[in-house]
Amino acid sequence: MSDLIENILTRKSQPIIDGDIALSDIERIVQCGLTAPDHRALRPWRYILCSREDCEKLVRRVGLVALAQEAGDTSVEEITEALQRLFATAPRVVICVLDVDRSGRVPEIEQVLSAGAAIQSMLIAAEAMGHSGYWRTGKLAYSPLLSAALGLEENTLICGLLCLGRLQKRSPLPAAQRPELHRHFFNLNSMPCGDFI
Numbered sequence: 001m002s003d004l005i006e007n008i009l010t011r012k013s014q015p016i017i018d019g020d021i022a023l024s025d026i027e028r029i030v031q032c033g034l035t036a037p038d039h040r041a042l043r044p045w046r047y048i049l050c051s052r053e054d055c056e057k058l059v060r061r062v063g064l065v066a067l068a069q070e071a072g073d074t075s076v077e078e079i080t081e082a083l084q085r086l087f088a089t090a091p092r093v094v095i096c097v098l099d100v101d102r103s104g105r106v107p108e109i110e111q112v113l114s115a116g117a118a119i120q121s122m123l124i125a126a127e128a129m130g131h132s133g134y135w136r137t138g139k140l141a142y143s144p145l146l147s148a149a150l151g152l153e154e155n156t157l158i159c160g161l162l163c164l165g166r167l168q169k170r171s172p173l174p175a176a177q178r179p180e181l182h183r184h185f186f187n188l189n190s191m192p193c194g195d196f197i
């Protein structure tokens, strides 16, 4: 089996990653994301790299946005805590955003699928390079405060906070963790027909 297939089959997200990775490796990983299938070549994705040192900067920006928008203290606290928790899990976070093209040329769902495909490619690339990753969303991805703090427009979605780093020792994929093929993959002849036949 090729290394690529083996990498995909044994891929495992790592929730806590400690070691940092070189910027050149992150650029390579993002380059892999940019090969995602993309209907009509919209190129709707953007990737914002943040390091642990950027966490406080983001927290400050969120505070300023909240002040300007007169948003409640609790939402600032929630986002601050979520940011601190996020950066405690990994040294680098790539914020994966999708600038949704609403011209109607490509349905939004296809743009979201493309953004997801790009993130999956980045996860696989990171692992193939000996690094680790974890795809997160949670309240941060859907926080208008964080979006504003990042200067994102209204038509922009945060599709993932891709945590990246290097582990001293990666935990292996536990046996039988992956779904069984026969539960998800069917032959047309084994599918029930509707009444129309």
Ligand SMILES: Cc1cc2nc3c(=O)[nH]c(=O)nc-3n(C[C@H](O)[C@H](O)[C@H](O)COP(=O)(O)O)c2cc1C
Residues within 6 Å of the ligand: 011, 012, 013, 014, 134, 135, 136, 137, 138, 159, 160
């Ligand atoms: C769009 C998306 C968002 C996710 N958000 C979170 C999240 O916020 N927190 C979390 O613990 N796992 C999240 N996950 C799941 C993990 O990234 C991971 O896939 C899961 O823990 C299973 O591990 P595996 O990738 O090794 O199979 C998300 C997955 C996807 C596809």
